[in-house]
Amino acid sequence: MKKISELLEAAADRAVPVVDGIDDTALGDPTPCAEYDVRALINHLFQVVVNFRVLAAKGDTDFGEVPEAVTGDWRARFREETAKLATAWAAPGAEEGTTGRMRLPARTVGNMVLGDLTVHAWDLARATGQEFVPDASVLGEIGPALAAMAPMAREAKVFGEPHPVPEGVGPFERVLALTGRDPGWTPPGA
Template sequence: MDTNEKQTDTKPLGALLAAAVSRAVPVVAGIEDKALDARTPCADYDVKALVNHLVHVVVEFQKLAVKQDSDFSSTPDYVAEGGWRERFAREAEALVEAWSAPGVEEGTSGSLGMPARLVGSMALLDVTVHAWDLARATGAEYAADPAVVGELLAAVERLAPTGREMGAFGAAVPVDPHADPFERMLAGTGRDPYGA
């Protein structure tokens, strides 16, 4: 059992991102145009804004994988450009490829100056949590990969103080004592896993 836990802890980011992307792409592909102004669990984002943010995340974190600087100062309107569902699928696959390269988890990434593995975990967190946000907003089915959740529980714990300071995470939400790992992870980011 300890061996399995150790393997989960050290699973390559590329493999974890592949698992997360395989579950996120169908959610984005299934979003209808009429749902773009629907509210999401992210108070500052409707569906359109969250799609734009998520596409931008998968584009910019490709740069961080190759130790280049990213730019989150503004978010392009990918939805207005058209073909955003296909663009997300393409860019998400490119993200997986970028974070699967040999040596990608070594050293630090870009101007963030953070360990590369933690930076990759941030991309994993965004893809996973925002896929859940969009599924919740649009009524789609979504279940996170258990290995991804295992990685993210530790990442959220590490990132939470800074995330709350920067406004990226809300205050932790209390969960049922029998909450599953995904519910605990969502709650750690300030999301109510049971909310509407």
């Protein structure tokens, strides 16, 4: 079993190029997450990355207010923040015990951020006309982990109801559908 920190590095290696490839003219465009346009989803993803770094150290976080992160060289900052996230989860004890106010097992919390980083990278790629293929080891981890978390995530309104998909779709499409996304989503007018 790979460490969460290694999986986060692999996920960041796929997410960072997507963020780097977002043109400023696309910041107001819709995403597969109906409640977020591209800018709002980037802000949310920054908040997730920073807060889950704190959770790796067993600190408390506040997901209430989403700060505006799309300022200055936000693409370089995203690269830096994802590297700090992986480093935080590599610290001794990061995957042990429970973490956060939810008092969930640390590895479960690590899988939450791993899922967010991967699925939201797909959201951003799809919204901005880029390709995204998750790392196979990341997909192997988040598939079962997100399936196990799905009932709790739906209750917390983090996941939507599962999106129907035909038999034979790939494992990543099943993960996307599990979170309530349409794996075939395209921007309006595309």
